[in-house]
Amino acid sequence: MFLEDVKIIENIQIADNYYLMRVEGDKIPEHSKPGQFFMLQCQDRSRVLRRPISLHNVDGNILEFYYESLGKGTEEFTKLPIGETINIQGPLGNGYDTDLEGKNIVVIGGGMGMAPIKYLIKNLKDNNKVTFIGGGRNAGAVKIIEKFNFENIKIEVATDDGSVGIKGNTVDLLMKILKDQNIDIIYTCGPHPMMEAVAKVAQENNIRCQISLEERMACGIKACVGCSILTKKGMKKVCYDGPVFESTDIVDLDVIDPNGGCK
Numbered sequence: 001m002f003l004e005d006v007k008i009i010e011n012i013q014i015a016d017n018y019y020l021m022r023v024e025g026d027k028i029p030e031h032s033k034p035g036q037f038f039m040l041q042c043q044d045r046s047r048v049l050r051r052p053i054s055l056h057n058v059d060g061n062i063l064e065f066y067y068e069s070l071g072k073g074t075e076e077f078t079k080l081p082i083g084e085t086i087n088i089q090g091p092l093g094n095g096y097d098t099d100l101e102g103k104n105i106v107v108i109g110g111g112m113g114m115a116p117i118k119y120l121i122k123n124l125k126d127n128n129k130v131t132f133i134g135g136g137r138n139a140g141a142v143k144i145i146e147k148f149n150f151e152n153i154k155i156e157v158a159t160d161d162g163s164v165g166i167k168g169n170t171v172d173l174l175m176k177i178l179k180d181q182n183i184d185i186i187y188t189c190g191p192h193p194m195m196e197a198v199a200k201v202a203q204e205n206n207i208r209c210q211i212s213l214e215e216r217m218a219c220g221i222k223a224c225v226g227c228s229i230l231t232k233k234g235m236k237k238v239c240y241d242g243p244v245f246e247s248t249d250i251v252d253l254d255v256i257d258p259n260g261g262c263k
Helices: 072-078 117-124 139-147 170-180 192-204
Strands: 002-015 018-024 037-040 051-059 062-068 085-092 104-110 129-136 154-159 185-189 208-212 228-231 234-237 244-246
Touching (some): 002 139, 037 062, 051 072, 051 085, 062 117, 104 117, 129 139, 129 170, 170 192
Parallel strands (some): 104 129, 185 208
Antiparallel strands (some): 002 018, 018 062, 037 051, 037 085, 208 244
16 A cells, blocks of 8 residues: 555546546555545545545556545545646555456446456456446446457447447346356446445356445545445455445445445
8 A cells, every 4th residue: 555646647527527537656556456446535634534546557657547526525536637736545445356357248338337347357257257237317427438458359238228339227238138148257346226236147157257346435445434344254444345345245345335336
């Protein structure tokens, strides 16, 4: 884990309240893994707590953060200009298991759950067969995938209103794929109902599934108990033991924040 002042080289609105920030770092990028997150410091120091933001991608010494403007802290981030510096803490947490070869994989991202998916796919696609399923409420919720590298990746997209891809949801597409293929592992990040449904389908079909949870975080370093959840292995902290967990380790998937997904 590092603390570093990084320079903002891009900070753009993707759609609605969705933004993409790219920063230039030093030591941090080489230690970062898909599924980890960073704590970003607000410039307004009256906001004492840092904001946890998922790592979207790493490209050389460039880190990308895909985030949603929901409160005063993230709203502040949207106004930061190119050339400004921001202090970031990380990488934090337990990421996805990407040490795989020759596997048939499905990666599912829903809404803001797209945040860790770009870097995850980047780490999986060279040595595995990967199918990506993306979903959201409308075209704006999935617009970020236009910036993904889908070379040699099969893509399926669903939106609630049918504005992009099929009119439906990611679980519909997953069930369709499972009828035609044997899948070795499923990775998912997104809203609570979606992840719960994906995890149940995986368990019913005896498929390994990794899910990325969201809980409200104050410290990000296991110092408090704000993000504690119950698992089959006892109480765990999402910021330290997660945010990525094996779906079978979660006692009750309803412990996921019903307003959550991935930051």
